[in-house]
Amino acid sequence: MARLPEGTLMQRAAAALAAVCARTLGRVYGSRVAVLAGGGDNGGDALFAGARLARRGARVTAILASFRTHRAGLAALRAAGGRVVALTPADSGGGSGGAAALPEEAVRAVASADLIVDGLVGIGGSGALREPYAGLARLANDAPGIVVAVDVPSGVDASTGCVPGAAVRADRTVTFGACKIGLLVDPGASHVGALHVIDIGIGPYLPEPGVTALTAADVADRLPRPAAESDKYRRGVVGVVAGSDRFTGAAVLAVGGAVRGGAGMVRYAGPAEPVRLVRARWPEAVTTILEPGDDVSGVGRVQAWVLGPGMGTDDRAHALARSVLDTGLPTVLDADGLTLLARDRSLLRPNLLLTPHAGELSRLLGVPAADIEARRLEHVRRAAAELGVTVLLKGSTTLVAEPGRPVRVNPTGTPWLATAGTGDVLAGLAGALLAGGLDTYDAGCCAAFLHGLAAHVAAAGPGGATEAAEAVLTTMLDAVAGAGTAGRADVPTAPISAQDLPDALPEALRLLESPAKMEE
Numbered sequence: 001m002a003r004l005p006e007g008t009l010m011q012r013a014a015a016a017l018a019a020v021c022a023r024t025l026g027r028v029y030g031s032r033v034a035v036l037a038g039g040g041d042n043g044g045d046a047l048f049a050g051a052r053l054a055r056r057g058a059r060v061t062a063i064l065a066s067f068r069t070h071r072a073g074l075a076a077l078r079a080a081g082g083r084v085v086a087l088t089p090a091d092s093g094g095g096s097g098g099a100a101a102l103p104e105e106a107v108r109a110v111a112s113a114d115l116i117v118d119g120l121v122g123i124g125g126s127g128a129l130r131e132p133y134a135g136l137a138r139l140a141n142d143a144p145g146i147v148v149a150v151d152v153p154s155g156v157d158a159s160t161g162c163v164p165g166a167a168v169r170a171d172r173t174v175t176f177g178a179c180k181i182g183l184l185v186d187p188g189a190s191h192v193g194a195l196h197v198i199d200i201g202i203g204p205y206l207p208e209p210g211v212t213a214l215t216a217a218d219v220a221d222r223l224p225r226p227a228a229e230s231d232k233y234r235r236g237v238v239g240v241v242a243g244s245d246r247f248t249g250a251a252v253l254a255v256g257g258a259v260r261g262g263a264g265m266v267r268y269a270g271p272a273e274p275v276r277l278v279r280a281r282w283p284e285a286v287t288t289i290l291e292p293g294d295d296v297s298g299v300g301r302v303q304a305w306v307l308g309p310g311m312g313t314d315d316r317a318h319a320l321a322r323s324v325l326d327t328g329l330p331t332v333l334d335a336d337g338l339t340l341l342a343r344d345r346s347l348l349r350p351n352l353l354l355t356p357h358a359g360e361l362s363r364l365l366g367v368p369a370a371d372i373e374a375r376r377l378e379h380v381r382r383a384a385a386e387l388g389v390t391v392l393l394k395g396s397t398t399l400v401a402e403p404g405r406p407v408r409v410n411p412t413g414t415p416w417l418a419t420a421g422t423g424d425v426l427a428g429l430a431g432a433l434l435a436g437g438l439d440t441y442d443a444g445c446c447a448a449f450l451h452g453l454a455a456h457v458a459a460a461g462p463g464g465a466t467e468a469a470e471a472v473l474t475t476m477l478d479a480v481a482g483a484g485t486a487g488r489a490d491v492p493t494a495p496i497s498a499q500d501l502p503d504a505l506p507e508a509l510r511l512l513e514s515p516a517k518m519e520e
């Protein structure tokens with residue numbers, strides 16, 4: 001890299017950025033483009049890209065947020081016929097700022113632009129955006145034009161995904177070299193829009209990432225597959241301790257996730273009413289009625305447990321949970337099981353996969369849930385380190401952390417999953433993968449991946465399932481792996497319920513197993 005002439009990387013970045021802008025505009029000639037340029041190299045990228053668009057006939061106005069502007073970029077823009085609006089000290093807005101403090105010319109240029117290039121700050125940004133950067137970010141968000149962020153939406157912390165103040169909400173983000181962590185982790189991830197990862201030739205020089213994502217091929221490689229000589233015991237028997245007379249659905253859903261997740265056998269143990277319902281919906285499950293005070297010694301041989309959804313948190317539930325954990329077998333601990341653990345840390349064992357949402361992690365760590373949502377990466381890492389186990393933090397971007405390994409971010413999530421009971425299915429599915437021999441880290445990551453894919457399949461319905469899943473498998477994952485462009489398929493979708501997920505899992509698995517389709 002040191003041998004590349006100065007500016008080569010920026011030229012590659014600007015060329016790719018201009019190409020994405022041109023594709024987005026459709027017709028460049030005569031289009032109106034506003035370039036928001038900060039004082040660093042991120043502004044330089046944006047100005048050079050603006051110059052390229054101006055040379056193709058776009059009417060480009062650059063708004064300079066800082067007195068220190070990238071000189072060569074500014075010269076190129078001017079030479080290509082671009083207009084420049086420089087903000088003066090009075091435009092800084094005295095800290096409170098906002099659009100009102102910006103000159104009319106800048107406001108007009110942004111409001112009337114077909115496309116706005118956000119080159120305010122990139123990986124060199126730190127802390128909440130100051131004025132006038134923050135005001136320009138808000139202006140861009142309120143404008144009707146398409147917003148293309150350069151490297152990172154300004155205001156999003158590239159290394160954590162935290163958004164400490166005003167931030168650009170982009171329709172597209174063109175990022176260079178590698179996908180930054182902050183583009184994958186919420187709340188930053190929800191500012192990114194469609195993601196384009198551009199290889200500018202610095203791959204070999206990048207450090208080991210602290211966050212990674214599994215591709216479809218990675219997941220397919222890891223999934224346990226029955227061999228010719230497999231019997232139900234070798235494929236893995238998963239024991240499910242979930243549900244209660246009050247919460248019967250949790251039992252049915254967790255068992256469903258385990259059955260459809262490929263377990264050789266599912267044993268369910270619980271009170272008589274959920275046992276009846278489990279048998280009605282999943283006749284292949286082997287059930288044991290637990291009377292109050294029973295432990296799991298009579299349940300039979302299992303290789304992994306799913307413990308917690310809907311089981312309650314009273315003393316009996318506590319004793320039952322302890323009897324499961326005392327087996328020492330790999331266990332997915334979810335929902336009420338996590339509440340019990342938050343109250344009694346002596347339940348902690350090695351070989352656990354905890355699957356909290358932000359509220360449950362908040363109780364485990366003694367940190368407000370809002371802090372967890374704002375700094376998800378930090379808190380999932382901290383939970384894994386403090387508890388010494390694998391932690392899967394559910395949410396709009398699910399994260400899986402294990403001490404000493406990179407955090408894995410799940411790329412298949414969808415907002416349709418934010419509905420009651422979906423977590424029970426995830427717990428059952430992860431349990432099936434644990435029983436099949438995956439370790440807690442891979443079981444958590446693969447379960448989250450398949451769960452998200454099944455949700456896309458279910459939301460798209462039979463007509464659009466394949467298209468929806470392929471869109472997730474090809475474009476999005478390529479982008480995460482650093483190879484291209486991400487976009488979501490325009491498949492019509494509808495709300496899903498948790499019970500749709502077990503039924504969608506077989507189709508999700510089939511699509512995952514058809515590499516030809518994924519590589520098209």
Ligand SMILES: NC(=O)C1=CN([C@@H]2O[C@H](COP(=O)(O)OP(=O)(O)OC[C@H]3O[C@@H](n4cnc5c(N)ncnc54)[C@H](OP(=O)(O)O)[C@@H]3O)[C@@H](O)[C@H]2O)[C@@H](O)CC1
Nearest residue numbers: 009010039040041042121122123124125126128129130151
């Ligand atoms: N690395 C590479 O190989 C390549 C990198 N490339 C590009 O370079 C970018 C990194 O450039 P960079 O290092 O110059 O930093 P950058 O993101 O422009 O930010 C610095 C500016 O932001 C300002 N600023 C900071 N925080 C702020 C705040 N809170 N609120 C307001 N202002 C704030 C800060 O102001 P200052 O603190 O100096 O007053 C300074 O002016 C990278 O993202 C990519 O686009 C490509 O060309 C390809 C090759």
Ligand SMILES: [K+]
Nearest residue numbers: 121150152154
């Ligand atoms: K930016």
